[in-house]
Amino acid sequence: MAVITYRQALNETLRSELLRDPDVFLMGEEIGIFEGSYKITAGLLKEFGPERVRDTPIAEEGFVGAAIGAAMLGLRPVVEIMTINFSIVALDQIVNHAAKIHTMFGGQSKVPMVIRTPGGGGQQLAATHSQNIEVWYAHVPGLKVVVPSTPADAKGLLAASIRDDDPVMFIEHLALYNTKGEVPEGDYVIPIGKAAVTKEGTDITIVSYSRMAAVALDVAKRLEEDEGVSAEVVDLRSLRPLDRETILASVRKTSKAVILEEDWLSYGVGAEIAATIQEGAFDYLDAPVRRVAAAEIPLPYSKPLELAALPDATALVKVIHETLDATRFRS
Amino acid sequence: MPEVFMPRLSDTMQEGTVSTWTKKVGDRVDKGDILAEIETDKATMELEAYDAGVLERIVVEAGKTVPIGEIIAVIGDGSGAGKGTGTGVPAGEATPAAPAADTPPEPPVSAAPGIPTAQPVAAATAGPTAGNTAAVKASPLARAIARDAGLDLSTVRGSGPGGRIVRADVEAAVAGLRSAPTPASAVSSSAVRSGPDDEELPLNKVRRITARRLVESKQQVPHFYLTRTIDAEELVQARAQINAGLAAITPNGGTASKVSVNDLVVKAVASALRAHPEVNVSFAGDKLIKHNRVHVGIAVSLDDGLIVPVIRDTDTLTVTQISAASTDLATRARAGKLKPDEFTGGTFSVTNLGMFGVDEFSAIINPPEPAILAVGRAKQEAVVRDGQIVARHTMRVTLSVDHRAVDGAGGARFLATLASLLENPFAALA
Numbered sequence: 001m002a003v004i005t006y007r008q009a010l011n012e013t014l015r016s017e018l019l020r021d022p023d024v025f026l027m028g029e030e031i032g033i034f035e036g037s038y039k040i041t042a043g044l045l046k047e048f049g050p051e052r053v054r055d056t057p058i059a060e061e062g063f064v065g066a067a068i069g070a071a072m073l074g075l076r077p078v079v080e081i082m083t084i085n086f087s088i089v090a091l092d093q094i095v096n097h098a099a100k101i102h103t104m105f106g107g108q109s110k111v112p113m114v115i116r117t118p119g120g121g122g123q124q125l126a127a128t129h130s131q132n133i134e135v136w137y138a139h140v141p142g143l144k145v146v147v148p149s150t151p152a153d154a155k156g157l158l159a160a161s162i163r164d165d166d167p168v169m170f171i172e173h174l175a176l177y178n179t180k181g182e183v184p185e186g187d188y189v190i191p192i193g194k195a196a197v198t199k200e201g202t203d204i205t206i207v208s209y210s211r212m213a214a215v216a217l218d219v220a221k222r223l224e225e226d227e228g229v230s231a232e233v234v235d236l237r238s239l240r241p242l243d244r245e246t247i248l249a250s251v252r253k254t255s256k257a258v259i260l261e262e263d264w265l266s267y268g269v270g271a272e273i274a275a276t277i278q279e280g281a282f283d284y285l286d287a288p289v290r291r292v293a294a295a296e297i298p299l300p301y302s303k304p305l306e307l308a309a310l311p312d313a314t315a316l317v318k319v320i321h322e323t324l325d326a327t328r329f330r331s
Numbered sequence: 332m333p334e335v336f337m338p339r340l341s342d343t344m345q346e347g348t349v350s351t352w353t354k355k356v357g358d359r360v361d362k363g364d365i366l367a368e369i370e371t372d373k374a375t376m377e378l379e380a381y382d383a384g385v386l387e388r389i390v391v392e393a394g395k396t397v398p399i400g401e402i403i404a405v406i407g408d409g410s411g412a413g414k415g416t417g418t419g420v421p422a423g424e425a426t427p428a429a430p431a432a433d434t435p436p437e438p439p440v441s442a443a444p445g446i447p448t449a450q451p452v453a454a455a456t457a458g459p460t461a462g463n464t465a466a467v468k469a470s471p472l473a474r475a476i477a478r479d480a481g482l483d484l485s486t487v488r489g490s491g492p493g494g495r496i497v498r499a500d501v502e503a504a505v506a507g508l509r510s511a512p513t514p515a516s517a518v519s520s521s522a523v524r525s526g527p528d529d530e531e532l533p534l535n536k537v538r539r540i541t542a543r544r545l546v547e548s549k550q551q552v553p554h555f556y557l558t559r560t561i562d563a564e565e566l567v568q569a570r571a572q573i574n575a576g577l578a579a580i581t582p583n584g585g586t587a588s589k590v591s592v593n594d595l596v597v598k599a600v601a602s603a604l605r606a607h608p609e610v611n612v613s614f615a616g617d618k619l620i621k622h623n624r625v626h627v628g629i630a631v632s633l634d635d636g637l638i639v640p641v642i643r644d645t646d647t648l649t650v651t652q653i654s655a656a657s658t659d660l661a662t663r664a665r666a667g668k669l670k671p672d673e674f675t676g677g678t679f680s681v682t683n684l685g686m687f688g689v690d691e692f693s694a695i696i697n698p699p700e701p702a703i704l705a706v707g708r709a710k711q712e713a714v715v716r717d718g719q720i721v722a723r724h725t726m727r728v729t730l731s732v733d734h735r736a737v738d739g740a741g742g743a744r745f746l747a748t749l750a751s752l753l754e755n756p757f758a759a760l761a
Contacts, residue, residue, distance in 0.1 A: 285471045286470040327498060
């Protein structure tokens with residue numbers, strides 16, 4: 001297995017899917033000549049030409065709508081929206097059209113498209129360019145929402161998303177692009193809707209996704225070494241469909257759960273996970289389910305303030321300790 | 332708004348019954364006012380108000396029983412008065428949901444995604460099952476373990492935040508049950524069932540507590556028994572002389588004090604304990620606790636159970652003081668008016684069935700006391716004395732001893748001293 005970055009994994013997967021299926025094509029702002037704002041599409045225009053790697057105007061609603069039309073007519077567009085913040089401009093196309101066409105028209109047409117877009121804060125891009133609004137899409141039936149946290153998942157889930165017949169929001173993370181990891185060679189597809197237990201444990205469950213899943217895994221490893229706490233980490237990988245069974249199986253084993261999410265607390269992904277746990281594993285809980293999330297403010301530009309507002313390992317460790325103490329685990 | 336909680340009025344109290352409310356909703360309440368009478372496992376006590384204001388709500392009506400720590404009333408500024416009685420516990424707390432189905436309410440999106448599931452997203456909940464443990468704070472897991480083990484959560488002490496019972500507490504309690512040979516079967520035996528010719532009598536609180544504590548004692552305290560026949564001739568005569576003397580010094584028209592044989596036994600026991608401090612101890616797991624004061628308990632039978640009021644510093648009292656104390660305690664015990672500190676803290680107990688014609692018997696120790704003396708009746712017997720067969724009063728006493736605290740020889744030495752005191756009663760009084 002090669003060790004490559006998340007960015008390389010995405011780039012290579014786009015390339016191999018373009019090679020594998022002639023119906024696959026890319027579109028988005030600055031993805032061709034400029035090779036993408038985050039260089040995910042580097043080299044692809046040169047290799048596949050402007051027919052299959054299309055630069056678009058700065059008009060998200062327009063090019064997302066165009067991609068929906070192309071998908072309905074049998075192509076498999078992979079759209080890049082520069083960041084998830086700009087997807088709001090295309091919200092009507094995504095929510096009212098991409099998500100609903102298949103059912104509203106009696107199954108006459110599928111919409112096999114992928115919208116790739118990075119979210120996340122921590123880059124000093126200020127309030128309007130640093131959001132984690134994946135839950136907006138996860139709320140909508142008819143969409144799939146994929147949130148990979150590792151280069152391997154980026155590869156396997158992007159391949160699965162492109163080959164899926166439903167519209168998929170493929171949500172990357174700005175802070176993950178340079179992270180490295182082992183990635184299987186060759187054709188590698190991860191089924192959408194299956195969470196990963198990235199570390200097994202018996203004492204407490206940490207549920208997370210995207211960049212925070214990587215933070216959670218680091219914390220869990222450290223707790224094991226430093227304190228002998230055996231934490232299990234569930235990386236959701238997909239918010240819709242949500243792999244409730246993997247979450248529940250873990251909580252039934254550990255009887256305690258903490259959710260680490262980079263979005264805002266209220267109505268966030270963690271609220272859905274907590275509800276899932278109390279509905280499906282109520283009798284297994286020995287402590288309240290806790291959530292660690294972002295401060296409920298527009299994210300500040302100032303670096304110290306931005307750091308203070310975002311959830312991190314320290315905040316997670318604190319809540320894990322509180323949860324363990326609530327069950328007398330450490331006494 | 333100050334809430335009034337069911338107080339813990341004794342060591343063994345786990346729940347209490349509001350026997351009467353002495354204030355009604357809307358009444359002004361000052362600090363120290365008597366709000367209600369609370370019936371505990373062993374006594375009826377007055378409940379004082381800790382806050383001033385207006386009694387706005389009675390949550391637990393008279394006659395109802397709730398665990399300690401429950402809100403039973405609310406005292407406020409009067410603005411919320413007149414809402415009357417009724418449960419103040421939100422329904423959600425009073426009836427914890429039974430386990431919902433473990434399957435998530437929404438099925439995984441199928442192979443034909445995009446077709447919305449027709450199934451509404453709703454959690455199915457069944458009715459309440461937990462009964463009187465509903466108000467106990469416990470984690471769902473702790474509840475489930477307790478339910479499976481048949482453990483009453485109100486008997487478990489919570490160590491989690493705010494006293495929440497967590498898995499560790501329940502597992503410890505369950506382990507405690509399992510280590511006993513027949514877990515609490517005397518209290519709640521499911522093996523015994525009533526037939527068509529039987530009548531079921533619900534246990535009252537004293538009976539329940541008595542049963543539980545006696546099972547604990549017999550199961551956990553390794554008893555051994557030492558029986559000795561006392562020559563009680565002098566004792567009987569001494570009692571007659573004392574009572575005659577007491578009558579002589581009582582003015583005409585007054586009621587003479589009288590002492591009983593049992594009062595003399597209690598006095599002798601107290602003196603013997605003072606002489607044998609190694610017996611005046613309690614076994615406490617990893618240590619012995621030596622009691623520097625002597626508090627003798629006297630077993631009093633009630634209509635509905637048994638209670639052992641304690642005569643404090645028994646060794647410092649005269650026989651007439653012991654007699655007065657024991658009469659007072661027994662009277663108030665039968666009226667259910669003992670205060671908790673009047674039936675706790677004993678270091679030794681005396682039980683006497685002589686008045687029922689019992690010659691001798693063995694008693695169950697009242698933990699954490701190390702021993703109990705069972706006293707039979709004093710009766711005339713033919714005994715050999717100086718080579719002659721003579722008629723003398725004798726009395727058999729049996730000492731039940733906690734072998735973890737006191738060994739056989741130690742118990743026997745104590746009993747020898749006690750016998751010597753009883754056979755020379757004036758020495759005991761000296």
